[in-house]
Amino acid sequence: MKSSIRRSVFAAAYRLLDRVSPTDGDCGLLCGSACCCAGEEDAAAQGFNLGIYLLPGEEKLFAKRDKLFEWSSSKAEDGDFPASWRGDVYFIRCKTPPVCKRNMRPFQCRFFPLAPHFDADGALRMILFPMEHLPYECPLISEKYPLSESFIRASHTVWKRLITDPLIRDLVEYDSRERDESELVFLTF
Ligand code: SF4
Numbered sequence: 713m714k715s716s717i718r719r720s721v722f723a724a725a726y727r728l729l730d731r732v733s734p735t736d737g738d739c740g741l742l743c744g745s746a747c748c749c750a751g752e753e754d755a756a757a758q759g760f761n762l763g764i765y766l767l768p769g770e771e772k773l774f775a776k777r778d779k780l781f782e783w784s785s786s787k788a789e790d791g792d793f794p795a796s797w798r799g800d801v802y803f804i805r806c807k808t809p810p811v812c813k814r815n816m817r818p819f820q821c822r823f824f825p826l827a828p829h830f831d832a833d834g835a836l837r838m839i840l841f842p843m844e845h846l847p848y849e850c851p852l853i854s855e856k857y858p859l860s861e862s863f864i865r866a867s868h869t870v871w872k873r874l875i876t877d878p879l880i881r882d883l884v885e886y887d888s889r890e891r892d893e894s895e896l897v898f899l900t901f
């Protein structure tokens with residue numbers, strides 16, 4: 713899919729997110745890196761397909777022959793995506809989780825456990841990722857761990873830039889309207 717965001721802007725967003733982390737320590741120690749390593753069989757049994765969707769244009773940062781990931785693509789028209797999305801959506805799986813080149817983590821890993829949400833007034837807010845959509849338990853969500861303010865702020869800053877792209881904005885709008893706001897946990901910073 714065509715993205716209006718240049719590669720250099722995506723790269724700058726990665727660099728900004730490289731400098732922050734949801735917690736002071738390694739939260740993977742709390743859960744055995746569940747978000748990287750949750751059993752694929754469990755996920756399949758629950759109807760989930762573990763892996764990572766890239767945002768439109770994010771593929772500009774990767775070489776598709778990259779040894780770190782297994783690549784696949786599907787047509788946006790055939791999946792659960794905004795109506796404006798047409799063409800290839802890329803899906804990658806880590807080959808060696810939880811070992812990864814951290815500076816090559818895709819956005820989905822960098823923002824987790826946050827998600828962007830347009831509230832009823834149309835404002836961009838950061839929320840905790842709704843747990844019912846996960847095939848594993850993230851203690852940062854289930855135990856409502858206090859998350860680092862710098863992480864929340866940086867995530868919000870990057871999302872503000874990302875939603876200037878119409879396709880990415882449509883995705884955030886699409887996901888937001890699927891949620892029941894009364895069940896969301898909004899983060900402040
Ligand atoms: S984000 Fe959640 S699931 Fe992932 S490693 Fe940290 S605590 Fe575990």
Ligand code: SF4
Pocket residue numbers: 747748806808809810811812813816817818821
């Ligand atoms: S890219 Fe890194 S952080 Fe993301 S799922 Fe793979 S191993 Fe985990």
